[in-house]
Amino acid sequence: MIAHHRRNAEILNAPAFDAICDGPASPEINTDAALEDFIRRTASTVWHPTSTCRMGPGDGAVVGPDLAVHGIKGLSICDASVMPTMTSGNTNAPVIMIAEKGSELILARH
Structure with a gap:
């Protein structure tokens, strides 16, 4: 999930999406532990x-x-x-x- 989240954010933050996005696709999180915590708190199906x-x-x-x-x-x-x-x-x-x-x-x- 961590790797997927980072890759997804990389794609959505690419210049091609600038015209339809109003900021970063996800919060800037620098550590795997912080990202794991974010995913556990916000993930859903x-x-x-x-x-x-x-x-x-x-x-x-x-x-x-x-x-x-x-x-x-x-x-x-x-x-x-x-x-x-x-x-x-x-x-x-x-x-x-x-x-x-x-x-x-x-x-x-x-």
């Missing part, structure tokens, strides 16, 4: 996080095809975290589908 509780069989999966958490009775996960991989499009429709299916599965268990 523009993507919707997914795939943190992967669904599927095997040791790497957190939930099964029924969206029930392996080894914890009565707990299901019905959100983007169960996606085995990130979709190439917006996550809204897949999450709605997961939630709808999850609610059906949960109701069927009771």
Whole structure:
């Protein structure tokens, strides 16, 4: 991240961007430690996080095809975290589908 930030700032501070930029692309930070601190305080994602509780069989999966958490009775996960991989499009429709299916599965268990 430090190397990427420095290269990104180098590109954005190039004369070709002078007409559309109103100053440095990032604060002038001289040490890696200070830059690491800046990155930790300001970094964020523009993507919707997914795939943190992967669904599927095997040791790497957190939930099964029924969206029930392996080894914890009565707990299901019905959100983007169960996606085995990130979709190439917006996550809204897949999450709605997961939630709808999850609610059906949960109701069927009771």
